Amino acid sequence: MRIYLSPPDVSDAEREALVRGFDSGWIAPLGPEVSAFESELAETAGRSRCVALSSGTAALHLALLNAGVGPGDRVLTQSLTFSASANAVMYTGAEPTFVDSEASSWNMDPDLLADALASKDNTYKAVMTVDLYGQCADYERIEAICAEHGITLIEDAAEALGATYRGRPGGSFGDTAALSFNGNKIITTSGGGALVTDSDAAADKALFWSTQARDDAPHYQHSELGFNYRMSNLLAALGRAQLIGLEAKVDRRRDHNKFYRAALGDLPGFEFMPEIEGGRSTFWLTALTIDPDLAGVDRETVRLALVEREIEARPLWKPMHLQPFYSSNKMIGGGLSDRLFDHGLCLPSGSTLANQEREEIVGIVRAAVAAA
Ligand SMILES: *Cc1c(COP(=O)(O)O)cnc(C)c1O
Numbered sequence: 001m002r003i004y005l006s007p008p009d010v011s012d013a014e015r016e017a018l019v020r021g022f023d024s025g026w027i028a029p030l031g032p033e034v035s036a037f038e039s040e041l042a043e044t045a046g047r048s049r050c051v052a053l054s055s056g057t058a059a060l061h062l063a064l065l066n067a068g069v070g071p072g073d074r075v076l077t078q079s080l081t082f083s084a085s086a087n088a089v090m091y092t093g094a095e096p097t098f099v100d101s102e103a104s105s106w107n108m109d110p111d112l113l114a115d116a117l118a119s120k121d122n123t124y125k126a127v128m129t130v131d132l133y134g135q136c137a138d139y140e141r142i143e144a145i146c147a148e149h150g151i152t153l154i155e156d157a158a159e160a161l162g163a164t165y166r167g168r169p170g171g172s173f174g175d176t177a178a179l180s181f182n183g184n185k186i187i188t189t190s191g192g193g194a195l196v197t198d199s200d201a202a203a204d205k206a207l208f209w210s211t212q213a214r215d216d217a218p219h220y221q222h223s224e225l226g227f228n229y230r231m232s233n234l235l236a237a238l239g240r241a242q243l244i245g246l247e248a249k250v251d252r253r254r255d256h257n258k259f260y261r262a263a264l265g266d267l268p269g270f271e272f273m274p275e276i277e278g279g280r281s282t283f284w285l286t287a288l289t290i291d292p293d294l295a296g297v298d299r300e301t302v303r304l305a306l307v308e309r310e311i312e313a314r315p316l317w318k319p320m321h322l323q324p325f326y327s328s329n330k331m332i333g334g335g336l337s338d339r340l341f342d343h344g345l346c347l348p349s350g351s352t353l354a355n356q357e358r359e360e361i362v363g364i365v366r367a368a369v370a371a372a
Pocket of ligand 1: 054055057058085130156158159179181182192193
């Protein structure tokens with residue numbers, strides 16, 4: 001049977017939750033499950049408010065609109081990420097400027113961020129960090145830098161629900177954070193996301209925009225551009241069942257990471273994504289780099305050996321500054337994310353991955369190295 005990188009982890013509890021949502025009669029989009037899911041998510045992310053949405057990308061979009069980002073503006077975001085982070089900036093008509101990663105977290109380099117904001121041509125409107133593979137960025141420094149410059153900070157925590165950094169949960173950093181419940185994330189609603197914040201004004205506005213910006217009137221009246229971004233009641237019921245198992249799901253992914261480190265860490269040239277000081281990553285995906293000069297094999301050889309055995313393994317995110325669509329955007333710093341992309345590999349890490357499956361994976365990787 002094919003082994004996937006991060007498949008959904010659902011059981012009878014989720015099935016029953018969906019049926020409960022169905023039987024309650026709240027099939028029409030909103031309903032009590034949405035409000036309950038929102039309170040539970042707000043608590044998990046250490047925030048006072050949550051707005052459940054149709055995707056994590058929608059949450060990023062509304063977070064940017066809340067920051068006043070619009071046509072002609074520039075937003076600093078990290079290059080090494082999934083395209084959704086940068087695309088959300090484009091939806092507002094603004095332009096993403098990319099920042100390289102730092103070696104200790106693989107997330108936005110705080111020194112490069114500080115330089116960019118201190119420079120004469122700082123016309124940036126917001127900063128969007130990404131918690132790569134479930135690891136929080138260096139918020140100790142990044143929050144302080146953003147506060148010093150009075151610039152809005154948005155946390156793309158799509159992969160980091162259940163992570164912590166210096167005692168605070170993933171989703172609690174910056175002005176607003178975005179969560180994702182896409183099918184491959186830590187928990188899933190089959191598709192969905194949420195915006196979390198401590199600002200009542202931001203949450204109220206996100207709610208307004210996400211339901212087509214309907215003014216308070218008996219007829220349909222609109223003074224602003226709206227979106228159809230709200231999560232449905234049925235999917236919120238599914239999300240609530242998933243959330244109950246969040247801790248166990250994160251623990252399982254962390255256990256995979258520990259296993260892979262122990263089973264492959266001795267191989268020359270193999271280096272795992274470091275865990276930032278004070279942080280507890282979800283290890284949404286276990287990521288490592290393979291230095292071909294030391295290992296005797298390159299990443300592609302190892303990846304293809306896995307793919308040949310029906311095991312899904314992928315390179316790290318291709319940095320945005322290397323994407324054809326974003327190739328003319330400004331890139332600050334450079335080098336590290338390029339190298340991570342050249343040599344990086346993500347291994348199957350889902351919470352449903354069995355012990356015997358991960359042993360098989362390790363066996364294939366070691367055989368590929370030995371054959372070199
Ligand atoms: C998955 C993901 C998103 C987008 O979330 P969707 O719910 O799929 O829209 C955004 N950023 C990162 C880093 C992601 O991994």
